[in-house]
Amino acid sequence: MSLEIKNLSKTYPNGVRAMDSISLKIGKGMFGLLGPNGAGKSTLMRTLATLQYPDSGEIRFNGKPVNSRRSVTGFRSVIGYLPQEFGVYPNRSAADLLNYLGVLKGLTRRSERQTRVQQVLELTNLTHVEDEAVSSFSGGMKQRFGIAQLLLNKPQLMIVDEPTAGLDPSERKHFLNMLKETGLQSTVIFSTHIVEDVRDLCNDLAIIHQGKIRVQCAPSEALRIINGKIWVKHSKTRLLSDTEALPSIYPLSSRYTDQGAYEIRVHSDQRPGPDFESATATLEDFYFAAINGLLP
Incomplete structure (x- = not known):
């Protein structure tokens, strides 16, 4: 079929x-x-x-x-x-x-x-x-x-x-x-x-x-395609700082957490900065990466 x-x-x-x-x-x-x-x-x-x-x-x-x-x-x-x-x-x-x-x-x-x-x-x-x-x-x-x-x-x-x-x-x-x-x-x-x-x-x-x-x-x-390319940072605001707003960093989504902070998820081939931690990729990350033209 x-x-x-x-x-x-x-x-x-x-x-x-x-x-x-x-x-x-x-x-x-x-x-x-x-x-x-x-x-x-x-x-x-x-x-x-x-x-x-x-x-x-x-x-x-x-x-x-x-x-x-x-x-x-x-x-x-x-x-x-x-x-x-x-x-x-x-x-x-x-x-x-x-x-x-x-x-x-x-x-x-x-x-x-x-x-x-x-x-x-x-x-x-x-x-x-x-x-x-x-x-x-x-x-x-x-x-x-x-x-x-x-x-x-x-x-x-x-x-x-x-x-x-x-x-x-x-x-x-x-x-x-x-x-x-x-x-x-x-x-x-x-x-x-x-x-x-x-x-x-x-x-x-x-x-x-x-x-x-x-x-x-x-x-x-x-x-598999986006494995290792998703990073997360916890912030008091929904925005990245000017020093982090680099061409190699692509914000995907953010959400308010129970801990009183914003979790900001970004797509990057390498760790964007010391405040970022590697995150397990989700299908939602893949979706946002696709509609923003970030996939190979």
């Missing part, structure tokens, strides 16, 4: 170049697409879901191009898409809405469709509310319903855009566990700006910034 993206580009009428020659190779398992807001993640996800078309470039799934009406129709039958904002019809029950969506996804035989609806309701732990209006669901329940509709056609490729936005910690953990479990036998592209979600879930990742892919690698490879 493989998805190959070659040189996808997209410029909107307002002049924003949302995708700039994006190329990726994605295999089976969980693939994390990381990037800040406005980086081009949602544009790429909508393009892969065939909701919009690129200005140029090519998409191939399992070696077959997705570039004609016939191929797009076939591709849509094997994908599932959960957008960043999942709208629902008011006053329609979960079971009714899943039946309706099942028809749109090609489940035209009623008995087969109803069986599948019950299966996905059970998988997402929504059977007890199948007769209730989806519009009345909590945020976590709506996300579970989103996963239910995603799974209706047993997709080979799942495209999930910023799925944990607005969820409380308990709902977020439950949702991510469900997503990982359902993605064991397929390809899941998981778009987010939350680094720890990718660290916990994904076997491969890419970082997108300003419409370009900055890097693609496994999380373990990401840590």
Whole structure:
């Protein structure tokens, strides 16, 4: 199972170049697409879901191009898409809405469709509310319903855009566990700006910034790349002093600690100064290094 993206580009009428020659190779398992807001993640996800078309470039799934009406129709039958904002019809029950969506996804035989609806309701732990209006669901329940509709056609490729936005910690953990479990036998592209979600879930990742892919690698490879290049200093301010603000030192992040000081993390090939200590590299360090152009 493989998805190959070659040189996808997209410029909107307002002049924003949302995708700039994006190329990726994605295999089976969980693939994390990381990037800040406005980086081009949602544009790429909508393009892969065939909701919009690129200005140029090519998409191939399992070696077959997705570039004609016939191929797009076939591709849509094997994908599932959960957008960043999942709208629902008011006053329609979960079971009714899943039946309706099942028809749109090609489940035209009623008995087969109803069986599948019950299966996905059970998988997402929504059977007890199948007769209730989806519009009345909590945020976590709506996300579970989103996963239910995603799974209706047993997709080979799942495209999930910023799925944990607005969820409380308990709902977020439950949702991510469900997503990982359902993605064991397929390809899941998981778009987010939350680094720890990718660290916990994904076997491969890419970082997108300003419409370009900055890097693609496994999380373990990401840590190897920046091993020995992360340094930390504790300070009373968030800023480095003038003597430390050298071209070879690149601030990555800072946070307020329980000890009443700021922990400043920097990227440098060598120890920046006597007040710095070597730190264990994290995926968040790698992310900031990538979007700031610090990777080799």
